[in-house]
Amino acid sequence: MTLRAVVKGVGHYLPERVVPNAEFEKTLDTNDEWIRARSGIERRHFAAEGETTSYMATAAAQAALTQAGLAVDDLDAIIVATSTADLTFPSAATMVQAELGMTHGFAFDVQAVCAGFVFALSNANAMILSGQAKRVMVIGAETFSRIMDWTDRSTCVLFGDGAGAVLLEAQEGHGTSDDRGILSTDLNSDGRHKDLLYVDGGVSTGTTGYLRMQGNQVFRHAVEKLAATATTALERAGVTAKDVDWVVPHQANIRIIQGTAKKLGLPMENVVVTVQDHGNTSAASIPLALSVGHARGQIKEGDLLVTEAIGGGLAWGAVVLRW
Numbered sequence: 378m379t380l381r382a383v384v385k386g387v388g389h390y391l392p393e394r395v396v397p398n399a400e401f402e403k404t405l406d407t408n409d410e411w412i413r414a415r416s417g418i419e420r421r422h423f424a425a426e427g428e429t430t431s432y433m434a435t436a437a438a439q440a441a442l443t444q445a446g447l448a449v450d451d452l453d454a455i456i457v458a459t460s461t462a463d464l465t466f467p468s469a470a471t472m473v474q475a476e477l478g479m480t481h482g483f484a485f486d487v488q489a490v491c492a493g494f495v496f497a498l499s500n501a502n503a504m505i506l507s508g509q510a511k512r513v514m515v516i517g518a519e520t521f522s523r524i525m526d527w528t529d530r531s532t533c534v535l536f537g538d539g540a541g542a543v544l545l546e547a548q549e550g551h552g553t554s555d556d557r558g559i560l561s562t563d564l565n566s567d568g569r570h571k572d573l574l575y576v577d578g579g580v581s582t583g584t585t586g587y588l589r590m591q592g593n594q595v596f597r598h599a600v601e602k603l604a605a606t607a608t609t610a611l612e613r614a615g616v617t618a619k620d621v622d623w624v625v626p627h628q629a630n631i632r633i634i635q636g637t638a639k640k641l642g643l644p645m646e647n648v649v650v651t652v653q654d655h656g657n658t659s660a661a662s663i664p665l666a667l668s669v670g671h672a673r674g675q676i677k678e679g680d681l682l683v684t685e686a687i688g689g690g691l692a693w694g695a696v697v698l699r700w
């Protein structure tokens with residue numbers, strides 16, 4: 378028997394306020410056509426005042442618990458992937474723990490920017506396989522609207538806010554690729570590219586700062602690195618791209634999503650796409666896509682999924698799992 382980290386529940390939360398591309402035409406030299414054509418984004422959700430990352434993360438976690446038919450007492454740990462925690466510390470995860478009324482176990486954040494959820498899943502998987510936790514709530518939650526420079530048209534039209542959560546549970550498998558649960562992971566980073574995508578504020582400046590990105594440079598790295606990490610994870614799982622039912626990519630740009638699918642030899646019919654509705658929600662984008670894909674009836678029990686993401690650092694990785 379082989380221990381596996383199996384998805385027991387999934388959920389998400391999106392702020393009520395939806396902002397269509399046309400809204401940016403009022404204040405910036407941009408237009409709906411450019412944003413759609415270059416990124417695939419049509420609209421995004423922005424958090425209201427007081428609607429924090431931990432608030433959205435808590436709502437997503439509650440939805441995942443409800444879907445799993447489990448209670449807070451059943452959890453051992455909470456991991457939140459985020460780059461936009463409410464405060465420098467404590468972690469968003471401990472805030473979620475308090476909001477959920479969980480007085481046992483442990484909670485911490487993972488910060489790998491847009492690749493954060495993949496890194497968090499991999500952490501949760503390692504903890505489950507090593508017996509440190511039986512049930513782990515893995516959340517991706519972001520309020521990137523709070524680190525946007527609203528005068529920079531090359532970044533502020535691309536990002537959105539939201540949260541998604543996946544509840545993982547230790548279950549016995551057979552050690553084959555037919556098992557449900559996480560089958561393999563692949564994580565990478567290369568700090569030499571740290572200046573391609575960063576926030577120009579933090580403890581060293583005494584400010585929160587704004588996101589700065591050399592978008593076309595990040596783009597150049599994205600397709601190649603995402604296809605490579607997905608291929609490595611698939612090989613480790615003992616499966617091929619042909620076996621994949623759903624690619625669930627980080628939702629940054631439809632052209633990156635299409636390019637990566639093409640490199641993997643998979644048609645877009647096998648890709649869960651939400652970028653048009655959510656924009657780039659950084660670490661929240663994959664769990665949001667998992668939850669929406671499941672709610673749409675695309676992702677079903679037994680389906681083979683590969684998730685892949687790249688973000689600031691650069692940091693990138695992939696996880697192969699059977700739903």
Ligand code: ACO
Nearest residue numbers: 407411415416490491530531592593595596629630688689
């Ligand atoms: N409206 C109109 N024109 C614009 C806008 C806009 N909103 N933004 C930029 N432009 C202009 C630029 O100024 C430039 O004009 P110029 O040629 O006169 O200089 C032109 O459009 C082309 O700009 P590029 O940046 O070369 O456009 P590109 O086709 O690369 O698309 C984009 C830009 C959408 C940002 C793309 O590069 C991208 O998606 N990059 C990757 C983003 C990503 O995946 N990030 C990683 C995750 S994010 C994270 O980790 C936080």
